[in-house]
Structure formats: C-alpha cells, structure tokens
Amino acid sequence: MPATQASKSLTVHSSLATGSVHSSLATGSVHSSLATGSVHSSLATGSVHSSLATGSVHSSLATGSVHSSLATGSVHSSLATGSVHSSLATGSVHFKVCP
Secondary structure, three states: OOOEEEEOOEEEEEEOOOOEEEEEEOOEEEEEEOOOOEEEEEEOOEEEEEEOOOOEEEEEEOOEEEEEEOOOOEEEEEEOOEEEEEEOOOOEEEEEEOO
C-alpha cells in the first residue's frame, strides 16, 4: 500500500517511520504526529493546536479563542468581549463580560 493516496483535491499522507498523518482537503488540513505528540487542525479561519509535549491546547475560531496549558496550570478563554482566566498556580479566577 503506498504511503501517499491522492484523489483530486483530497490528499492523505501517512508515515510509520515518523508516526505522522497529514490530511488536506482544499483549505482544511489536519496534522498529527506521534513523535512530537501534537495535533494541528485548520479549516479556513478556525484552527486547533494540541501538544502533549507542552501540555497545551490552543483553539481559535475567528474571534473566539481558547488556551489551556497543563505546564502553567492556566486556562484562557475569550469570545469577542467576554473573557475567562483561570490559574491553578496563583489560585485565581477572573471572569469578565463586557456589555
């Protein structure tokens, strides 16, 4: 079975040597790697980044973003005017919603 399969605009790349999977459909792409322990997904304006090495998750969809990190023990969430900040290191929680 070939390592690369192509069908018009859809391409899938899989490698056992690097432990990575790459998938692309027009503007949307997915990248997964066992070596780095990271997952990257992008569809036009929305992107998701997850990494086991850093213990962090980043998600962005236009104006809304979510950041989570196990290393710092913090969670940041923002959707336009509203934001949430939580930190285990400082033991503090901040929540703000602007009119």
